[in-house]
Amino acid sequence: MRVTWLGHAAFEVEIDGVNVLIDPFLSGNPKAAKSPDEVDPDLVLVTHGHGDHLGDAVEICKRTGATLVGIYEIAMYAKGQGVENVEEMNIGGTIEVEGLRIIQVPAWHSSEIVEDGEIVAGGTPVGYVVSGEEGSVYHAGDTGLSMDMKLIGELYEPEVALLPIGSRFTMGPKEAAKAVELIEPEVVIPMHYGTFPPIDQDPEEFEREVKELGLDVEVVILEPGESYER
Ligand code: NI
Ligand code: MN
Numbered sequence: 452m453r454v455t456w457l458g459h460a461a462f463e464v465e466i467d468g469v470n471v472l473i474d475p476f477l478s479g480n481p482k483a484a485k486s487p488d489e490v491d492p493d494l495v496l497v498t499h500g501h502g503d504h505l506g507d508a509v510e511i512c513k514r515t516g517a518t519l520v521g522i523y524e525i526a527m528y529a530k531g532q533g534v535e536n537v538e539e540m541n542i543g544g545t546i547e548v549e550g551l552r553i554i555q556v557p558a559w560h561s562s563e564i565v566e567d568g569e570i571v572a573g574g575t576p577v578g579y580v581v582s583g584e585e586g587s588v589y590h591a592g593d594t595g596l597s598m599d600m601k602l603i604g605e606l607y608e609p610e611v612a613l614l615p616i617g618s619r620f621t622m623g624p625k626e627a628a629k630a631v632e633l634i635e636p637e638v639v640i641p642m643h644y645g646t647f648p649p650i651d652q653d654p655e656e657f658e659r660e661v662k663e664l665g666l667d668v669e670v671v672i673l674e675p676g677e678s679y680e681r
Contacts, residue, residue: 617650
């Protein structure tokens with residue numbers, strides 16, 4: 452299993468030979484490790500409609516034929532934009548695509564797609580647990596801390612958790628450390644920080660907060676473009 456951070460909340464997750472691209476905000480992302488033309492996913496998972504998450508998902512799916520997975524409203528929006536293969540779902544549901552199990556889980560945030568001052572699509576924000584033979588990954592999306600994370604940990608036992616630490620729009624280091632305590636993953640990778648000045652954050656501070664809680668977890672701090680393999 453390989454997890455590559457593309458900057459912000461964008462990740463390439465390879466499990467069982469399937470390339471899963473999550474929240475591909477690449478064009479317009481000052482920290483993007485790849486351009487939209489450099490990715491070749493089988494699946495594209497979108498956590499919510501904000502531009503820094505939906506990103507280039509529609510264009511990438513149209514170019515590559517990848518399947519877009521999203522909450523119903525986002526999936527229908529993508530279909531309306533010309534994406535051929537979509538898998539719509541909703542919170543609490545599980546689907547099997549390309550041999551992987553994809554579970555949509557709650558996130559505490561907002562989700563509307565706003566174009567020219569008009570809301571054109573909504574739904575609620577989500578996170579995902581993606582699992583296969585080689586392992587499982589929880590991408591929390593944009594979220595505040597919630598007790599739901601305890602259930603996500605208990606039910607789906609993700610080995611790797613990708614958690615936002617940037618604060619302002621999501622959890623900060625302190626809340627994210629508490630999330631680690633609830634989820635109990637083996638590895639945690641911080642994300643959604645350092646992209647723009649409003650979410651500048653020191654990942655070492657997150658690591659210190661995790662250590663202070665005495666948690667048995669490996670904190671893996673990546674640079675955009677770097678991978679974690681297990
Ligand atoms: Ni957002
Ligand atoms: Mn965001």
